[in-house]
Amino acid sequence: MPRPLDALVTKATSTGYGVKVLAESGIIRPYSPRALGRAGRALQQWGTGPAGGFLAMASLAPDRVWIIDERGPCTFREIDRRTNALARALRKRGVGEGGSVALMARNHRGFVEATVAAAKLGADLIYLNTAFAGPQLVDVLEREDPSVVIHDEEFTGMLAKAHVAQRVLSWVDGIDGQPDPSGPATLDSLIAAEPDDAPVAVPDHHSRIVILTSGTAGTPKGAPRNEAGIDAAISLLSRMPLRSGWRVHVAAPLFHTWGFAHLMLSLLLGHTVVLRRRFDPEAALAVTDEQRCEEFVVIPVMLQRILALPDETLDRYSLETVKVVAASGSALPGDLALTWMDRFGDHLYNTYGSTEVAYASIATPEDMRAQPSTAGKPPWATVVKIYDERDQEVPQGESGRIFVGNSLLFEGYTGGGHKDMIDGLMSSGDVGRFDEDGRLYVEGRDDEMIVSGGENVFPQEVENCLARHEAVVEVAAIGVDDEDFGKRLRAFVVLRDGAAASEDELKAHVKDNLARYKVPREIVVLDELPRNATGKVLKRELVDRDNSDNHEEDA
Template structure:
C-alpha cells in the first residue's frame, strides 16, 4: 500500500464505519438491536446462516424468538408465529411430494389473508421462486404472464378460478375458499407433517410484476434484500418492534410485500382484510388499535371522500391518537391529499417514492408534506440519486431531468430479458423530476407521459394536481392525444364530488378557467371530460392507455374502480 493512498483508504474506512454506526443507531431506535440472551442470538445467527434473510429465515427466526406472539389477524381469526411456522412446514412437505423444489416457480394470486403468507413461506422453504400475480389482471394478461414465466404451480383464491381457466399451468391449489367444492385447497395441506423441512441449497426469489399501466406487465425478480432495506425505510419513517400494522395495500404489490418482509424483522402483528372498503378500514383501525397503516394513495382518497355522517360514526380522534405512522406508496399524492389527510388524522403520514425496479428512492415525512405537499421528500439511508439529462450528464439543481437511483435494492433485470437503463451504477426510475432549493425531490411525471403541444413541454401530473384542488373535483387524470395543429393536446378527465349538480359544459369551462388562473395557458386542457370513474388497477394507478383510447361511449367504469375491490 502506497503512502499516497493511505489517507484515502483511512477516509473510506471511516466512512464505512460511520455508515455502519448509523445503521445500528436506526435499528436500535426501532427496538431491533437490544440486549439478548447469547444462546438466543447464536440460534438466530444459525437460522439466518441456514435459511438466509428472506421469508424462510426471517419467519423461522421469529417462530423461535416470539412463538406465542400474534403474527396475523384476518377474517378467519388469528395465528401466532409458531402457527405460521408449522403450517408452512406442512405445506412445504406436501408441495415437495408433488415435485416442487429448488428453482421452480410458484405463482400466487391471493388477496390479503393468511393463505398468501402460508404460500409465500412454504415456497421460500423449498428454495422455489414466488411469482405474485395482480388480483386485478384480466384473463388474457394472466395467460400471457403464466405462459411466459411457466410456473409449476398456481396457488389462487377460488374467485380467480374462471380467469385462470385458459392458462396451461398443470396444477392448482385454492387458497381462499368460497364454495363447498373448490377442488384441492391449501388449507387441506396444513394438517400434514409439521416437522421442519431441510434448508435448500438455493434461496428462492420474490418476483414482482410491474403494474402494466403502459404496456404488458413485466416480471421483476429480487434476491434477498438483507437488512439494508429495513434500515433505508426506518431512517425516514418510524417502525417499531411489536407494532400492530394494518396492511391495506395489496400484498402482491411491492409496497405490500415490503411490509410482510419487515414483519420478519420487527415481529409485527399483521392485520389483513381481503378487500379494501373505506368504512371497513376505519372500523378495522379502531378495532385492531393498529399502530401503523399501510396504504396506497387512492385508499386515503376513498376514506376522505366518505360523507360526513359516515365519518362521524367512527372515533376519528381515537384512531388518530393511536396511529403512529401512515405509510403510503404506489403512486403520487394528488392535489392536497397529504394536507387533507393530516388535518383529519394527524401529522403521521409518510409517502415513499420508488418503483418495482429500484425499490425506495425518496421518502417524504410529515414535515416535508406540511411544508411542500407536492414533494417526494429526501433520499433515505444508503441511497444515491441524480437528475440526468438525455446524455447522462447531471443537470443543475432546479432543472428537470431523468431520475436515477442507486442503492442495494436494485432489481436484477426482467425475467423476459432486458432491464432499466443504468448510468454509473444508478438505475433509471422512468420518471422525470428536479431537486428544489429546499433539497427535496419533486416528480414531474413519467418520462414517457410528457407531451409536446405547440412546442411547449407539458407534464400531465402538474395539471392533474391543479384540477384536484378545485372544489368540484374528486378525481382527475390527463393524457396527451393527437392534434392536427399542435401535434399533441391535453385531454382532461374528472370525477366530480358527490352531490355536484352542474351542467357538463359549465363545469368544463369552470375547470379550464381554474387551470388558466393557476398554470401557464399552454397547460390548459383543450377538453375536459366528466366521467363516473377513472380506470385504475389494483394498486390505484390510473390506466392511461384506456384514457388515451377513450371515446364518447365510455364512462371509465370498465377499469378497476378503486384499489382493493
C-alpha cells in the first residue's frame, strides 16, 4: 500500500480490530501497485470527500458501473470525464474554490455528477430538501448565498422567489427530456458544450458538505461537515456487515445524511448504486429484486409503506439477494422491526443519530429481536453518555439527555450557533437510557416531553403503543394545554385500509399497556400524517391544526 494511502488508514488500523473490519469488508484486497499508487495520490491531493473518494475508486476500477438510474448505467470512467467537463462549465458560471453550489434534486445521476464536479472545484455543496416549502427555500438560499443553484425542473416554481443569479437544471421532465430552449441550461447541455474533459487542477480547499436539518420545528439550519476519514467507515462497518462489490439500492434521499453516507461508502467499498427518482413501495421491491441488490437503504417510513401493501403484492417479491436493509432517519415505530423481519428475514439494521452527530448507535437484527424498540449499541470509536440537567452522568437504567462523541460531529450551524457540549460530547437533542445489556433506548426529543399532572410523558412511548394496535398504520402525538393536568397528549392516527377503530377503543388500548396519565386526551383519525421528504412527521403542522381547531371551537 503506498505511503499516502497508508497514512490515511494508520489511525483506523492502529488496532487489530480496525484491520479485521477492513479485511472482512473487502476494503483491504489485492490491487495492482500502479492502481494503488494512483488511488493513494488522489486521496493525498483531493482528500477523502466526494472528489478524492471518487477519483481513488475511479483509479482502482474505472470501468466498474457506479450509478444505475432511469437513464441506464454509468461507469466511473464515464462520470470522471463528464464531471471534468461540468466542473469547467460551472467555473465559467462563477463557481470557484471556497464558493458554494446549492443542489435540489431527487435521486439520479444529475445529483451525483453535480456533487463530484463541484467538489473537483473545491466548492462547498448545500443539499436542499426536495420537500421544502417556498418560504423555507428563500430563507435558506438567502442565508447560504450559493453561486449557482442546480435543481430538477419540477422545482422551478418553488425557487421562483429566491434571488439566485445562476441556475442549472439537473433533470428535465419535458418531452424526451428536452429542456425549454428559453430556460436555464441543463447539466447535459453544459457537458456537451465543453470540449475539454481532461482532469481539472487540484484545489487547495477541500469541499464541505452542508446537510440541512429537517426543519420540523422552523427554518432548516445548515450543518456543515468536513470530509470523513476511513475511521468513520470502520465505525459503521463494525455493526453493519457491508461488503465490497455489492449492488445497493439507495432509496433514502441522497440529500439526507443517510443517503449521502451510502453514496460515499460506495466509493470506499466499490458499490454499484441503484437510484430511482421517486420512491414507490412496490417499485422499490421490484427494482431491488430485478437488480439483485445485496443492500437496500431506506428511511423507516419507506418500510411502513412497503408493509402496508396487500399480502398478494408482497408475496411477489422475495428480496432473496438482500443481505442488509439499512434504515435510519427516525425511530422504528411499534413492532415495525419484527413485522419486517418476519416477512423478509433477519437482515434489518437501524441506525440512530442526527444531522449534527451523524450516527450514535446501531441496532442489529439480534438487538431488535430481543427488544424491538431499542436503538442498539454504539459502534466502534463512538461514545454515548446520558447526562442529567446538572450535566452529571446518570446511572444505568435512568433517563437523561443523550450526548455523543465520534469523528463525524458537525462544526456548528452555518447561520451561527451550536449544539450543547459536555466533555467533548455533543447533544443529540434526545432523551434516552441504557439497559443492563448496554442497549440504548431513545424516549423522545428533549423539547417534546410534557409534564402531565406532575409526571413526565414522552410522546414517542405513546406513539409506539398506538402503533402496535392492529388497526393503526401511522401515529404522531403532541402536547396540548389542559386545565386539569397542565398538559396532555393529543394523538393523530392513520388507520389501515379497511380497518376501523373508535377513539374509545384506541384510548383503552393505551390504558391497558401504559400508565393512566399517558392516555391521550384526544385521538384524531387522519387520512395521512404531514411528513417531509425524509419521512419525519411535521409536528408543527399538527400543532397548527390543533390551534386552528381550538379557534374554531371558541368562535
